[in-house]
Amino acid sequence: MIKFEHVYKQYEGNSAIEDLNMEINDGDFFVMVGTSGSGKTTTLKMINRLIEPSTGKILIDGQDIKKYNLRKMRLNMGYVLQNIALFPNLTIEENITIQPDSLRWSKEKRKNTAWDLLQKVGLDPKEYAKRYPHELSGGEQQRVGIVRALATKPKMVLMDEPFSALDPISRRQLQDLVLKLHRELRTTFIFVTHDMSEAIRLGNTIAVLSKGHLEQLGNRDDILNHPKNKFVEGFFKLEKNGQDTVNLMLDSGLGQTSDLEINSSLLKEDTINTLATELKEHNGKVVFKKDGNNYLLTTSDLIDFLAEEEDN
Ligand SMILES: Nc1ncnc2c1ncn2[C@@H]1O[C@H](COP(=O)(O)OP(=O)(O)OP(=O)(O)O)[C@@H](O)[C@H]1O
Ligand SMILES: [Mg+2]
Secondary structure: OEEEEEEEEEEOOEEEEEEEEEEEOOOOEEEEEEOOOOOHHHHHHHHOOOOOOOEEEEEEOOEEHHHOOHHHHHHOEEEEOOOOOOOOOOOHHHHHOHHHHHOOOOHHHHHHHHHHHHHHOOOOHHHHOOOOHHHOOHHHHHHHHHHHHHOOOOOEEEEEOOOOOOOHHHHHHHHHHHHHHHHHHOOEEEEEEOOHHHHHHHOOEEEEEEOOEEEEEEOHHHHHHOOOOHHHHHHHOOOOOOOOEHHHHHHOOOOEEOOOOOOOOOOOOOEHHHHHHHHHHOOOEEEEEEOOEEEEEEHHHHHHHHHHHHHO
C-alpha cells in the first residue's frame, strides 16, 4: 500500500500540491485525473522519487520511501511516459530488455520475457522483436513502452498520460489492453490522465485533483453520482448534446461490428437523441446496418461519448 501523509510540494514558493492525504491499495487500478497544472505529474513522480515532497511523507507498506534503496525501489516501479521514449538505435527486443540487462538476467530469460510480453500486447514477436522503433506505428510503439515497464515484473506501474498522443481508435485499443493486463497481472496500476472519460473507463479508484488539492477520491459511482462538490460535478457533468450525430460517435472509435440481429433502423446520420430513444426501446443494445455490416452500439458507448464530448 502507498500512503501519502500531509504531502506538500512547492516550486520556488509556488504551491503545486497542498496537504495531500490518500492511500493506494495493492492491486488497484488507481487513476488521477485533473486539469493541466493540477499536480498529477508531480504526485506521480513523488512516488518514484523523481520529485521529493517539500514536507510530508510517502510510505510504501508502512515504510517511508526515503528509507528504501532507491535503485531497488525503482525496479519495482515500471514507468510509462507520454512521449514514448524508445531508444531509436535499439531493436524492440533490446528496448524491452534494457532493465533485465542491467540485472544480468540470462540471455534466454531476457528473450523469453520480451517475447511473452510482446505476445500479450498483440505484437507477434517473430515479426516485431527485431524491428526498430521507427518501423512501428505510434500505437505499437506505446505498446512496447508498456511492455518495457512490465519487463521486470514490477509491483506497480506508473503511467503518465500514456495515450494522449494517440488517435481515438488506438487510444481505445490501448485502454482495453491495459485493462486486460491489469486483470491478468494484478499489479498496481497508477494512471494519470486529464481525460475524464478515460478516468471513468479505467479507474477502479479515481482521484480528482484541482490546483494541487484532492477534490474527491472514490469509485466510478461515487464520482459520477455523488460528487462531493461543484468542481467534481462540473468536471464530470454529462452535458448531452443531442444534436451530435451517430457518425461522430462512430468516428471516435465507439461501437463494434456484431453477429447480433438487426433490431433498429438507426442511420449514421441520425442524432444522438434518436440513438438514446432507440437504446431505451431495445434494452441498451442497438444493432443496425452500417456499411454492409451489423453494428452494435450500447448505452455505455453513449455514456462514453457524452463524457468525451464534455472533455473537449
Ligand atoms: N520543475 C518545476 N518548476 C516550477 N514549477 C513547476 C515545475 N514542475 C511543475 N511545476 C508547476 O506545478 C504545478 C503542477 O504541475 P504538474 O506538472 O504536476 O501538473 P499536471 O497536473 O501534471 O499538468 P499536465 O496535465 O499539464 O501534465 C503547475 O502549476 C506547474 O507549472
Ligand atoms: Mg503532467
